Amino acid sequence: xxxxxxxxxxxxxxxxxxxxxxxxxxxxxxxxxxxxxxxxxxxxxxxxxxxxxxxxxxxxxxxxxxxxxxxxxxxxxxxxxxxxxxxxxxxxxxxxxxxxxxxxxxxxxxxxxxxxxxxxxxxxxxxxxxxxxxxxxxxxxxxxxxxxxxxxxxxxxxxxxxxxxxxxxxxxxxxxxxxxxxxxxxxxxxxxxxxxxxxxxxxxxxxxxxxxxxxxxxxxxxxxxxxxxxxxxxxxxxxxxxxxxxxxxxxxxxxxxxxxxxxxxxxxxxxxxxxxxxxxxxxxxxxxxxxxxxxxxxxxxxxxxxxxxxxxxxxxxxxxxxxxxxxxxxxxxxxxxxxxxxxxxxxxxxxxxxxxxxxxxxxxxxxxxxxxxxxxxxxxxxxxxxxxxxxxxxxxxxxxxxxxxxxxxxxxxxxxxxxxxxxxxxxxxxxxxxxxxxxxxxxxxxxxxxxxxxxxxxxxxxxxxxxxxxxxxxxxxxxxxxxxxx
Numbered sequence: 328x329x330x331x332x333x334x335x336x337x338x339x340x341x342x343x344x345x346x347x348x349x350x351x352x353x354x355x356x357x358x359x360x361x362x363x364x365x366x367x368x369x370x371x372x373x374x375x376x377x378x379x380x381x382x383x384x385x386x387x388x389x390x391x392x393x394x395x396x397x398x399x400x401x402x403x404x405x406x407x408x409x410x411x412x413x414x415x416x417x418x419x420x421x422x423x424x425x426x427x428x429x430x431x432x433x434x435x436x437x438x439x440x441x442x443x444x445x446x447x448x449x450x451x452x453x454x455x456x457x458x459x460x461x462x463x464x465x466x467x468x469x470x471x472x473x474x475x476x477x478x479x480x481x482x483x484x485x486x487x488x489x490x491x492x493x494x495x496x497x498x499x500x501x502x503x504x505x506x507x508x509x510x511x512x513x514x515x516x517x518x519x520x521x522x523x524x525x526x527x528x529x530x531x532x533x534x535x536x537x538x539x540x541x542x543x544x545x546x547x548x549x550x551x552x553x554x555x556x557x558x559x560x561x562x563x564x565x566x567x568x569x570x571x572x573x574x575x576x577x578x579x580x581x582x583x584x585x586x587x588x589x590x591x592x593x594x595x596x597x598x599x600x601x602x603x604x605x606x607x608x609x610x611x612x613x614x615x616x617x618x619x620x621x622x623x624x625x626x627x628x629x630x631x632x633x634x635x636x637x638x639x640x641x642x643x644x645x646x647x648x649x650x651x652x653x654x655x656x657x658x659x660x661x662x663x664x665x666x667x668x669x670x671x672x673x674x675x676x677x678x679x680x681x682x683x684x685x686x687x688x689x690x691x692x693x694x695x696x697x698x699x700x701x702x703x704x705x706x707x708x709x710x711x712x713x714x715x716x717x718x719x720x721x722x723x724x725x726x727x728x729x730x731x732x733x734x735x736x737x738x739x740x741x742x743x744x745x746x747x748x749x750x751x752x753x754x755x756x757x758x759x760x761x762x763x764x765x766x767x768x769x770x771x772x773x774x775x776x777x778x779x780x781x782x783x784x785x786x787x788x789x790x791x792x793x794x795x796x797x798x799x800x801x802x803x804x805x806x807x808x809x810x811x812x813x
Contacts, residue, residue, distance in 0.1 A: 337374035340452070349448065350378055353441055355430045356411075357381040362426045363390070365398060373426070381431060385409055398425060405436045412436045417449045479570040482556060483508050485527065487520075490565065499540075499547075499570065508568065515540055519551070519568075526553040526566050538570070539755060546755050546770075548574045660697045662734055662799075663688045666725055669706045673714060682717040682740075684710075687726040692734060695801045701775050708768040709738050709795050715761065716742030716793060732801060739794040745787035753785065 337360050344350065350358065359381070360373040370387055389408045390397070397403075403415045411433045418427040430437070430445065473480060479496035481489055489504050502508050510516035515538075522533040538551040549570045558564040670684060713723045717740045726737045745753065749760065754773050776783055780800045787793040 340456070341374050341376050345376065349445075350376060353430060353432075353437065353445060355432050355437075357431045359383075359386065359429050359431070360426070361390070361429065362424050363394075363397065364424050366423045368394075385411065386429065386431070389413060397427075404442060405439075407436070410434070414442055414445070416446055417453060477571070479568075481508060481568045482565060483523070483568065484565040485563075487523065496568070496570070499572070510540070512542070519553075522551070522553040523566050523568070526555050527563055530555050530563055536573075540570075546574075547572055657696060657698050659694045660699050660702060661692070661694050662702065662736070663692050663727055665699060665702045666706055666727060666736065669703060669710055670725065672703075673707060673710045681719060682714055682721045682723050684714075684723045684725065687724060689727050689729060692727055692729050693801055695734070695799070697779065697799075701778075705772050705775055705797065706736065706738070708772050709797070712768065713738055713740040713742065713793070713795070716740050716744070718742070729801070734799045734801060736797045736799075737794065738797075739792065741792040744789040744791055744793055745785070746789055750785070750787060 341358065341360070344358070356379050357375065357377045359375045362371040362373055363369070364371070370390060372383070375381070375383075385408075392408075393401075393403065397415075398420075400420075402418060403413055406413045406415075411431055412435070414430045414437055416428050416430065419425070428449070473491075473493050476493070477495060479493065479499045481492035481496045481500070481502070484490055487507050487509070489502060489506055489508050492502070492504055497503070500508070500510065508519075510519055518535065518538065522535065525531075526533045532552060532554045534553075535549075535551045538549040539546060540549050540551075541547045550573050552569045554567045554569070555563045556565040556567050666686065666688060670686065674681060674684065710723070710725070717723060721740060721742050723738065723740045726739075728735045728737075754769050773783055776797065776799070780802075782798050784796045785793060786796075
């Protein structure tokens with residue numbers, strides 16, 4: 328037993344005695360449950376059953392007369408007092424009180440065989456009380472655990488009917504108790520039913536650490552397990568389905584990995600810029616000291632005015648890129664600058680022939696409050712996807728516009744497009760058609776935009792290209808504030 332609880336509910340106990348026919352068998356006049364408190368000499372009546380009217384004052388006088396003998400441990404059996412016979416049973420003593428039951432009959436004593444039977448019954452009844460108390464405590468414990476855990480738990484019988492499920496499971500799976508446990512999407516339900524079948528067949532636990540669940544607008548990544556459930560004869564009678572939501576953890580891990588890559592790129596850019604800038608300044612200084620009054624001087628002027636200055640501009644961009652990558656603080660952001668930097672970063676990651684990327688950026692685009700690294704994650708992912716789609720000889724257009732409330736960015740390409748049967752799956756985590764893809768890029772893009780109250784839509788026609796539209800609200804508050812106002 329979890330907690331000490333050796334008492335019964337007297338009214339319920341007396342009621343059961345009557346249902347069992349105890350009072351009729353004993354032919355008693357009454358039964359009374361009493362607690363005595365030695366310290367203040369108090370008598371408490373906990374419950375009473377009367378087959379005919381009993382003079383309680385007579386009972387109290389009996390107890391007062393025998394008080395010391397009762398506390399000394401004497402048991403009164405068929406004890407005659409003032410015309411009545413008293414039999415004491417179920418005596419329990421614990422400081423500072425003593426409790427017992429008196430059965431009373433007026434005029435004639437109880438048959439000894441009936442009293443022996445009564446004492447056996449009371450012992451068994453007391454054991455039943457202990458078992459019921461322990462069972463109630465255990466049920467209360469398991470109910471609280473079952474209802475309170477953040478995991479989804481459902482118990483099913485062999486036919487797949489829900490025997491019991493906690494609120495988390497009901498909310499997550501949308502299945503009701505006493506109904507068949509069937510998921511709405513056929514491909515997801517097929518995986519689950521296979522796990523259930525295998526758990527029953529092998530009598531062993533089945534697991535799936537990356538079970539993709541839900542509809543297109545609410546995809547979750549679950550850690551799913553199905554365990555066999557045994558009956559009292561240790562036979563498999565059903566299964567327990569346990570699911571925990573790992574979506575945010577998986578998303579956070581993917582975002583951290585991307586940020587590490589960006590951070591590495593920023594550090595690499597800073598180092599590379601410093602390594603090039605110093606020798607470049609020496610070249611520039613030496614070139615300026617050479618006389619430039621002949622044809623050779625014309626070549627030197629071309630080196631200084633065009634090539635050295637162009638390299639210096641590129642280096643400055645790299646240093647700006649590295650500095651911003653290392654500073655993920657929230658600030659007022661110029662989205663056009665972010666788009667230009669994403670273009671620079673994406674094109675410099677690749678060597679050889681590249682797609683033609685044209686930019687049409689609105690000059691009056693308003694600044695808004697955000698973490699620049701978040702915006703880089705969004706538009707770098709989208710631009711890299713477009714570059715993968717068009718290959719080496721395609722065309723990409725990045726366009727920014729704004730109205731009173733929103734900024735819109737459109738990235739369009741004339742690449743291979745997305746097959747129609749796959750277009751509903753592109754935001755599902757781990758779904759990818761790339762050989763080395765993770766399937767988290769567009770999922771992360773969608774989640775970051777949701778933090779800012781933004782949205783993304785993708786239209787694609789196989790063989791003709793893809794248009795990706797991103798909308799961001801113009802706000803002077805950070806992503807958490809924007810999210811809380813939705």
